[in-house]
Amino acid sequence: MSTGLSLTEAVRALLLLFPRVVGRVKRAPIPDELKSVAIAPRHLSLFSYLQFDGPMPVNELAARLEVAPATVSLMIGDLSRKGLIERREDDADRRRTIVSIAPNRRAAIEKWIVAAAGAWQTALEPLTDEQRQTFVATLARFEEALNR
Incomplete structure (x- = not known):
């Protein structure tokens, strides 16, 4: 007797689960110290790379985030003006240009990343x-398939 899910059952379960997960991630509380600077959950990956891997060039950050350097430059400019990023x-x-998280932030x-x-x-x-x-490889393949 199998205790696993068939492919169809697994796809159904994930189609029902994933919107809730994404919605919850989008509603993740931002620490009070950061609410006044209007950052968003989309910045979490950028900050995570800088937190885990330290300061890095804009082009390297863009490659890791898999977006154009111009996109990262715009994000960094905005976050720099808000005092969150140093260049x-x-x-x-x-x-x-090397970017890092501002020491005072x-x-x-x-705290946001740890949550x-x-x-x-x-x-x-x-x-x-x-x-x-x-699991990680499966999520990566899912994301890749969405981009086709």
């Missing part, structure tokens, strides 16, 4: 390493 010239190549941004990370840790903790790898 500086790269000492090794003055044509490049780092704690609030980390999302905590939910993922709760969901992924019971899985084996191989199951986690399969």
